[in-house]
Amino acid sequence: MSSSLRFIAVLIIGFVPQFAVAQTTVSPTILYLQEYRKAPARIIDFNYNKLLVIDNGPQSNPRLYDVLNQSITAIPYQGRVMSGYVTPQGAVFCTRPSGASAIDSIYDFNNGTLISVAQSDTSTLKAAGSFCIWAKTSASAGISLVDSLFLRDLSTQTNTLVTHYALDHTAGLGTSNEIAANGLVAYIDSTQNLVKYLNNSHTVLTTYPGTISIGAANPLSDGHNIVYTVKDESTTYAVTTGPQGDAGLTMPTRDWHASPQTGYQVNNKFVAFIRTGYFSPEVPFFTNQLWLRDTLGVQAQVPTGTATSFSLDHLNPHGDIMLQSRYGNTFRIIRLLLPRLGSTIYQIDTAAGKTYYRDTTWYIAIDSTLYTLKSTLEEPPPVPQWQALKATYCQTAGAQKVKIMNLPADTSKTHVRVQLSGIALPVNLADSTVTFSPAALSTGTQTFDVTYTNGHASSSGNATFIVITAVTPLVKLSTDVTNVPVLPTPVILTATNMAGGGTTPQYTFAKDRAFTSILQAQSTSNQLTLSSGNLAIGSNKIYARMTTSDTCYTVASAVDSVVITRSLFSGIVDPDGSKQTIRVLPNPFYRWIMVTGLDRSKSYLITLTRSNGQQVFQRPVINSFFAEFHLSETQKGLYILTIYDKTNDRILGNMRLLRM
Numbered sequence: 001m002s003s004s005l006r007f008i009a010v011l012i013i014g015f016v017p018q019f020a021v022a023q024t025t026v027s028p029t030i031l032y033l034q035e036y037r038k039a040p041a042r043i044i045d046f047n048y049n050k051l052l053v054i055d056n057g058p059q060s061n062p063r064l065y066d067v068l069n070q071s072i073t074a075i076p077y078q079g080r081v082m083s084g085y086v087t088p089q090g091a092v093f094c095t096r097p098s099g100a101s102a103i104d105s106i107y108d109f110n111n112g113t114l115i116s117v118a119q120s121d122t123s124t125l126k127a128a129g130s131f132c133i134w135a136k137t138s139a140s141a142g143i144s145l146v147d148s149l150f151l152r153d154l155s156t157q158t159n160t161l162v163t164h165y166a167l168d169h170t171a172g173l174g175t176s177n178e179i180a181a182n183g184l185v186a187y188i189d190s191t192q193n194l195v196k197y198l199n200n201s202h203t204v205l206t207t208y209p210g211t212i213s214i215g216a217a218n219p220l221s222d223g224h225n226i227v228y229t230v231k232d233e234s235t236t237y238a239v240t241t242g243p244q245g246d247a248g249l250t251m252p253t254r255d256w257h258a259s260p261q262t263g264y265q266v267n268n269k270f271v272a273f274i275r276t277g278y279f280s281p282e283v284p285f286f287t288n289q290l291w292l293r294d295t296l297g298v299q300a301q302v303p304t305g306t307a308t309s310f311s312l313d314h315l316n317p318h319g320d321i322m323l324q325s326r327y328g329n330t331f332r333i334i335r336l337l338l339p340r341l342g343s344t345i346y347q348i349d350t351a352a353g354k355t356y357y358r359d360t361t362w363y364i365a366i367d368s369t370l371y372t373l374k375s376t377l378e379e380p381p382p383v384p385q386w387q388a389l390k391a392t393y394c395q396t397a398g399a400q401k402v403k404i405m406n407l408p409a410d411t412s413k414t415h416v417r418v419q420l421s422g423i424a425l426p427v428n429l430a431d432s433t434v435t436f437s438p439a440a441l442s443t444g445t446q447t448f449d450v451t452y453t454n455g456h457a458s459s460s461g462n463a464t465f466i467v468i469t470a471v472t473p474l475v476k477l478s479t480d481v482t483n484v485p486v487l488p489t490p491v492i493l494t495a496t497n498m499a500g501g502g503t504t505p506q507y508t509f510a511k512d513r514a515f516t517s518i519l520q521a522q523s524t525s526n527q528l529t530l531s532s533g534n535l536a537i538g539s540n541k542i543y544a545r546m547t548t549s550d551t552c553y554t555v556a557s558a559v560d561s562v563v564i565t566r567s568l569f570s571g572i573v574d575p576d577g578s579k580q581t582i583r584v585l586p587n588p589f590y591r592w593i594m595v596t597g598l599d600r601s602k603s604y605l606i607t608l609t610r611s612n613g614q615q616v617f618q619r620p621v622i623n624s625f626f627a628e629f630h631l632s633e634t635q636k637g638l639y640i641l642t643i644y645d646k647t648n649d650r651i652l653g654n655m656r657l658l659r660m
Helices: none
Strands: 004-006 031-038 042-047 050-054 063-066 072-074 081-087 090-095 105-110 113-119 126-128 131-141 144-153 158-170 185-188 194-198 201-204 215-221 226-231 237-241 264-267 270-280 283-293 299-302 310-315 321-327 330-338 344-349 354-358 361-366 369-375 392-394 400-404 415-420 433-436 444-453 458-468 474-479 483-487 490-499 506-510 518-523 527-531 538-547 557-573 581-585 592-596 603-610 615-622 626-630 637-645 650-659
Touching (some): 042 361, 081 126, 144 185, 158 194, 185 215, 490 506, 490 538, 581 650
Antiparallel strands (some): 004 031, 031 369, 050 063, 063 072, 185 194, 215 226, 283 299, 310 321, 354 361, 490 527, 506 538, 538 557, 557 581, 603 615, 637 650
């Protein structure tokens, strides 16, 4: 499809964009329509890279034409198709059988299967995304037609009754219902109020009194905002909108009935609308003003130069607008406005067709031919977008990837520059990613910049992130007792976060550096109370491990240790009475030992056992301060002396003795 239709364009106005070098002159720009695809029949809709086409006459023979591979899918319907939409699943369309009493019908061509959905007026069918709506007239009451409004989920092939009362006409005004791609339905109820239906919930958005003279009509929605007209007692109309229809735009002048699509449109949170008036009573034709509300809710008039008589044709997701201008009484000039570039207007001298904006490209369908809008001066590249860039990175993190989401398909015509704090990063065209290493960056704030540049303009975007210094944990273990004098003296060990532990470090205590013999499991407690009776005679090394709670570190944990010595001469404290210390001497011993510090009011049982468990003796001691034992036949080695308090039925402690 190499042929093209070229039309000389006139630059109507020329606000110089910020990226332009020249400040005083603007060269005329040539826009033209280039034939993209010649369809096999008349085009009635274009979406998802497919055309819905029909033959003229009583047998429409509807089919889908794939513009990429140019394949044709026949839709098995015999009859006249009045209107229709391409859907992700195929197409929905409305038919009108022959005969005066015949009723229009709606069909869903869904994944290769033709489904008869309902009988309905062809004007009520609308589709967006994987949803469509239609209305069934259930009653007629004076000048108002009360309709039953239905929603169909095309992905599940299920129908839902939205309401029994969706006004189709009021006071002679034709009104319509609306469906957005996210399933939001906007309709006018029996009191002439605007209602939002989403996720099986109805929300009334206006509070009109329900009289004939005032009410809402003709809502449009992009799933974010709802735009509608308001009829008052003077039968004038205003365009209002907002998050789900709860805020207002400036009223248009009160001499023109705003119509949906031609008088106002909404797309991706942008709202375009027309205010109209007369030059003077002597000049009997309209002069229009074009207004645009941006995604932040700021609205302003868009300059249109000498173009004063026009209607809206199409508003794209970026806020660019296609107008139809009037020559005499015939609309035949299409004008493209780019508010993003200073409201520049370009003119295309051609008969108006149906306008679409798909995947960054303008298309115009005229009869059976689909054209793309071309320019001798390219449109500016899109604003760069990316994902997977974090707000912070640890200095020790490995290689990081950031994906450029809208990388231009033809990088030979659009130059792509990615910089990280002024240093260029190469782009992997295979997966549209750039890679960087936080370890190679200095700590602190870094700036990520992406710029697209073509022969017309540059578009750029940037973001900042912070590289965090990695911490190194350092712990200090201390003890209140390094030499145990008596048993059972409690030993308190404290692990101190000296550095890098974070706000809530975790601590573990053990008898070995491998932390297999755990004294206290990991917790936020930095203290361990250890009974000295659990210590061996001599040196005991205790370890503490601190695990950082910080997310950016060189190592996750640090270890420190202390040595606690338990002497052979350590005694046992009797907790009763005077809490005096019970001692054994001598230690080491040879032929005798003496136990001192006993409580005369108590009875004790004293046992001497060899280290292999063999009992040497067991003697009672009653009403005595001390006890002496002769051990002439004992062998050299280690012995354990156990003192049992018979009065209180408990063991007071054990002492290790050495036989010389």
